[in-house]
Amino acid sequence: MNQLEQLRQWLPSTEKVVKAAEENRQAVAVTAGVVSLVGAVHLYRKKRSAPKLQGKSINSLPGPDSLPIFGHSLQFKMDELNAFTEAISWKYGEMAQMFIGPMRVVLASSPQAVEKLFRERPNNFKRSFNIEKEFQNSGVPGLFSMEGDDWRHSRAWLFPQFAPGKINKTKQLIIKHATSLRKSLDIFSKEVEEINNKWYPSVEQDPNTRYTKTNFYDPAELKNTIDIFSSFAFGVVIDFSFAHATHYGGRIVIDKEECLPENILEDIKVIFTVMRRRLFQIVPWHKIGFRDADDRKFDETVAKLNQSVQNIIEDYDPNAYKEKSDKMSTMLESLWYSLNHQDINKIETSGLLSASKAASKMSIKDMVGNLLTVISAGYDTTANTMQTMVHLLAANPDVQQKLHAEVDAILGSPSARRQMSSDETSEAIEENVFAQFPYTSAVINETQRLHPVAPFAGVEAIHDTVVDGYVLPKGTNIMVLTRVAAMRCCPTPDPFLFKPERWIDSTPEQKKQMERLDWTFGGGPRVCPGRHMANLELIYAAVLVISLYDITEVARPPSAYPVMEGARFTSMLENVHVRFTPRT
Numbered sequence: 001m002n003q004l005e006q007l008r009q010w011l012p013s014t015e016k017v018v019k020a021a022e023e024n025r026q027a028v029a030v031t032a033g034v035v036s037l038v039g040a041v042h043l044y045r046k047k048r049s050a051p052k053l054q055g056k057s058i059n060s061l062p063g064p065d066s067l068p069i070f071g072h073s074l075q076f077k078m079d080e081l082n083a084f085t086e087a088i089s090w091k092y093g094e095m096a097q098m099f100i101g102p103m104r105v106v107l108a109s110s111p112q113a114v115e116k117l118f119r120e121r122p123n124n125f126k127r128s129f130n131i132e133k134e135f136q137n138s139g140v141p142g143l144f145s146m147e148g149d150d151w152r153h154s155r156a157w158l159f160p161q162f163a164p165g166k167i168n169k170t171k172q173l174i175i176k177h178a179t180s181l182r183k184s185l186d187i188f189s190k191e192v193e194e195i196n197n198k199w200y201p202s203v204e205q206d207p208n209t210r211y212t213k214t215n216f217y218d219p220a221e222l223k224n225t226i227d228i229f230s231s232f233a234f235g236v237v238i239d240f241s242f243a244h245a246t247h248y249g250g251r252i253v254i255d256k257e258e259c260l261p262e263n264i265l266e267d268i269k270v271i272f273t274v275m276r277r278r279l280f281q282i283v284p285w286h287k288i289g290f291r292d293a294d295d296r297k298f299d300e301t302v303a304k305l306n307q308s309v310q311n312i313i314e315d316y317d318p319n320a321y322k323e324k325s326d327k328m329s330t331m332l333e334s335l336w337y338s339l340n341h342q343d344i345n346k347i348e349t350s351g352l353l354s355a356s357k358a359a360s361k362m363s364i365k366d367m368v369g370n371l372l373t374v375i376s377a378g379y380d381t382t383a384n385t386m387q388t389m390v391h392l393l394a395a396n397p398d399v400q401q402k403l404h405a406e407v408d409a410i411l412g413s414p415s416a417r418r419q420m421s422s423d424e425t426s427e428a429i430e431e432n433v434f435a436q437f438p439y440t441s442a443v444i445n446e447t448q449r450l451h452p453v454a455p456f457a458g459v460e461a462i463h464d465t466v467v468d469g470y471v472l473p474k475g476t477n478i479m480v481l482t483r484v485a486a487m488r489c490c491p492t493p494d495p496f497l498f499k500p501e502r503w504i505d506s507t508p509e510q511k512k513q514m515e516r517l518d519w520t521f522g523g524g525p526r527v528c529p530g531r532h533m534a535n536l537e538l539i540y541a542a543v544l545v546i547s548l549y550d551i552t553e554v555a556r557p558p559s560a561y562p563v564m565e566g567a568r569f570t571s572m573l574e575n576v577h578v579r580f581t582p583r584t
């Protein structure tokens with residue numbers, strides 16, 4: 001018997017099927033009838049319970065003309081995303097649209113839209129551009145990219161770690177890293193001074209000609225401070241996560257054993273760069289088998305980092321750190337307790353109990369992902385803000401002078417401050433450091449108002465919804481332009497200018513509105529958990545370190561690239577080159 005005949009024998013013959021159907025005709029008819037009736041009732045009820053949403057059609061959203069298939073993608077580079085989207089928003093109004101390739105993106109920039117979209121996460125909106133799937137498939141899941149129950153479990157674990165009471169205990173470790181920051185800036189200051197002296201020698205008349213000597217300028221020699229600030233913020237977040245690790249410029253050592261890769265900052269950059277490319281790529285090449293050198297490097301890096309963090313969790317010995325822990329429970333501790341099924345009710349270390357209970361609902365993969373998320377979300381954001389602050393201080397000498405005056409009046413002259421031990425420094429700083437240094441706090445607020453590291457949030461509608469009068473179907477991608485929304489409604493004059501005084505001299509009503517419009521750290525249930533820690537780092541760095549220098553811009557030829565806001569994973573100012581001259 002050939003294969004075809006075998007198959008025929010095995011399959012029921014047509015006659016058999018027809019006969020069976022004839023015999024069961026009645027039963028089939030009744031079942032079909034019931035199913036149709038139930039379906040019709042269900043559809044009817046669904047239609048009644050979900051009335052058609054009222055509002056303008058999404059197709060009537062204003063925006064610039066776009067090309068078919070490419071949309072506006074050929075009109076801007078990804079680095080210029082902020083400038084491009086905000087220009088549309090300022091020109092076309094609070095609800096506008098653009099197209100990234102064929103994908104429509106709604107640009108929402110009214111305060112009420114921002115509040116709605118933030119407040120209704122995670123139930124009605126999720127992070128856009130397929131962030132969840134992309135991060136999951138790429139092997140780097142974590143709180144930032146998670147949705148639904150995964151997000152709830154991780155958030156329940158992570159949130160107590162950042163309670164203000166616990167964050168205040170980070171004071172000592174921030175002071176420790178501030179001392180390293182000062183040493184690094186002293187070295188940087190000398191290096192930039194040498195470059196400056198080389199470029200601008202005292203001008204001499206050449207005796208053989210009537211011309212003076214020309215200056216020399218080599219942009220390749222320009223330095224900026226971002227790596228120094230990254231190292232500071234990274235050191236703090238590593239200590240906070242891994243229990244008093246020692247941090248030597250990117251190399252993390254816990255109890256003399258190297259636990260994190262030597263070039264971890266570079267590794268995290270690789271991950272950010274490739275993830276950003278993947279999120280905005282019109283054709284997802286990596287998914288259809290075309291993986292270039294960056295993709296391969298990405299895979300290796302993710303595997304290496306995941307393995308090293310997993311090793312840290314598994315090798316953790318709580319007894320070795322009991323003495324050193326200074327009662328500040330680290331994230332590693334709460335993970336360790338939940339993993340090792342300790343009697344969690346006996347845990348005395350502050351903030352650990354609820355976190356450990358929540359962690360018991362997470363997989364080891366999620367734990368690793370969350371530790372990596374905190375490390376990466378926690379340093380680049382803070383470092384970029386510090387870089388922006390020093391640029392704004394250099395560009396606004398009057399503001400800088402007022403900041404110096406405030407800190408000198410409270411802590412003493414810069415030379416006296418340089419002599420203070422960390423205990424003396426710690427004692428001199430009050431519990432509410434923001435109230436103690438109101439002008440410095442205002443500088444930080446104003447820096448973040450002008451250049452927040454996240455001037456927009458991307459969300460996707462999970463259901464059909466109405467935003468500012470427009471009906472947006474399920475699946476619509478929305479960019480929530482928080483900076484534009486805050487500037488549109490800024491209650492004080494000159495919203496585009498850097499004026500820290502607006503945070504001090506305004507009426508209580510104006511201040512309240514500015515605080516309401518402050519979305520530097522996002523908002524609603526997904527608001528940044530690290531915000532207290534970030535603000536504490538920023539004010540300590542400003543008071544203890546940055547105020548010890550006169551900051552000026554490095555003089556460059558007029559044709560040099562200007563300072564610009566670039567959009568990477570987070571936004572940062574590009575081409576910031578400043579000189580730090582130690583004050584006496």
Ligand code: HEM
Pocket residue numbers: 118143144145155237373374375377378379381382385452453454457519520521522523524525526527528529530531533534535
């Ligand atoms: C100046 C510094 C920082 C800024 C401006 C910032 C800003 C933000 C923003 C805008 C979000 C999105 C919030 C939303 O969707 O509503 C976010 C989320 C997040 N941030 Fe920060 N952040 C900073 C520092 C930190 C630090 C120091 C940490 C941790 C050590 C951290 C950890 C996180 C995490 C884990 C999320 C995800 C939260 C979630 O999706 O539930 N951030 N941050």
